[in-house]
Amino acid sequence: MKILLTGKTGQVGYELERSLQGLGEIIAVDRSQMDLSNLDQVRDVIRAVKPNLIVNPAAYTAVDKAESEPELAMRINGEAPGVMAEEAKKLGATMIHYSTDYVFDGIKRDSHGEYQSYTESDLPNPINIYGKTKLAGEQAIKNSGCTHLILRTSWVYSAHGKNFLLTMLRLGNERTELKVVDDQWGSPTWAGWIADTTAQLIQGPSDAPLDADEVNSRLLEIGGIYNFVNSGYTTWCRFARQIFADAALEGRFLRTSEPKVLPISTLEYPVPAARPSNSRLSTTKLQALLSSPIPNWNQSLKVCIGQIS
Numbered sequence: 001m002k003i004l005l006t007g008k009t010g011q012v013g014y015e016l017e018r019s020l021q022g023l024g025e026i027i028a029v030d031r032s033q034m035d036l037s038n039l040d041q042v043r044d045v046i047r048a049v050k051p052n053l054i055v056n057p058a059a060y061t062a063v064d065k066a067e068s069e070p071e072l073a074m075r076i077n078g079e080a081p082g083v084m085a086e087e088a089k090k091l092g093a094t095m096i097h098y099s100t101d102y103v104f105d106g107i108k109r110d111s112h113g114e115y116q117s118y119t120e121s122d123l124p125n126p127i128n129i130y131g132k133t134k135l136a137g138e139q140a141i142k143n144s145g146c147t148h149l150i151l152r153t154s155w156v157y158s159a160h161g162k163n164f165l166l167t168m169l170r171l172g173n174e175r176t177e178l179k180v181v182d183d184q185w186g187s188p189t190w191a192g193w194i195a196d197t198t199a200q201l202i203q204g205p206s207d208a209p210l211d212a213d214e215v216n217s218r219l220l221e222i223g224g225i226y227n228f229v230n231s232g233y234t235t236w237c238r239f240a241r242q243i244f245a246d247a248a249l250e251g252r253f254l255r256t257s258e259p260k261v262l263p264i265s266t267l268e269y270p271v272p273a274a275r276p277s278n279s280r281l282s283t284t285k286l287q288a289l290l291s292s293p294i295p296n297w298n299q300s301l302k303v304c305i306g307q308i309s
């Protein structure tokens with residue numbers, strides 16, 4: 001089986017290049033080899049490689065910058081996945097694509113006013129440009145008619161790249177006090193878990209290596225949209241506190257004592273793009289496909305912190 005993997009320099013792409021080993025021949029490309037803002041190049045690369053499976057974690061992920069670059073963000077997140085899916089359909093290939101909790105508006109509540117988790121059947125209603133472009137990508141893939149998995153993840157961090165975990169560890173050494181937003185709820189999700197769980201979905205329950213046709217029929221059987229996050233939920237402020245508590249236990253990150261983390265509201269931290277207040281995603285549909293429980297976000301955080309060199 002030939003697997004075309006995009007975005008190999010990103011958090012999820014980097015981990016996928018490791019997790020997908022053993023499932024087939026991996027052709028991992030970066031922006032210099034396949035620029036998603038160049039739709040002709042996207043087509044040409046897929047026609048040249050002729051993959052059986054396209055795995056696409058590449059995306060325009062600068063949520064605030066997208067507000068001032070909507071066309072570029074739409075080409076990369078909305079149109080390029082559609083081109084990939086059209087080409088996949090022509091080749092009889094399957095596509096695995098990553099999307100986001102930011103397709104939702106974050107206002108889902110029960111009759112008592114408590115936040116509720118979004119399920120895969122809830123209607124998206126993005127409140128920022130990034131979310132609109134990612135939703136357009138989802139729709140383009142669905143419209144292509146190719147066999148696909150769309151995996152909606154959230155608050156991604158890893159031991160590499162640009163993310164909240166590494167930013168907090170840096171700031172924790174520079175400041176004694178940090179103010180962090182405490183009224184947005186979501187599930188921090190480790191890129192290593194995303195990659196390993198993607199490989200599990202491809203492989204399924206079989207221990208034997210699968211060929212391309214077997215993978216295609218398996219993904220056809222389970223195809224569709226999945227919420228794809230670590231279990232449990234928290235706020236950015238509580239996430240930051242957990243990072244410092246775990247980092248202090250590891251003993252090798254903080255030069256002095258843990259910084260004080262003070263809760264603030266979204267209104268006190270103005271940024272260009274609006275964020276949903278409630279990003280909680282139900283994982284019931286995904287859990288039914290997995291042989292072990294989805295780890296809680298703070299379990300995965302400990303594993304990831306242990307991997308930072």
Ligand SMILES: NC(=O)c1ccc[n+]([C@@H]2O[C@H](COP(=O)([O-])OP(=O)(O)OC[C@H]3O[C@@H](n4cnc5c(N)ncnc54)[C@H](OP(=O)(O)O)[C@@H]3O)[C@@H](O)[C@H]2O)c1
Pocket residue numbers: 006007008009010011012013030031034035036037056057058059060061076098099100101134152153154155156157161162191
């Ligand atoms: N990060 C999050 O918190 C988060 C939350 C929810 C959903 N997601 C989704 O999860 C997926 C993986 O995200 P991530 O955290 O791994 O993102 P990331 O670390 O920001 O990596 C993005 C990847 O996309 C590549 N890329 C950007 N523009 C490109 C272009 N024009 N052509 C080709 N490649 C391009 C980047 O390449 P360069 O290294 O060259 O820039 C990088 O490899 C994405 O679909 C994202 O929308 C992420």
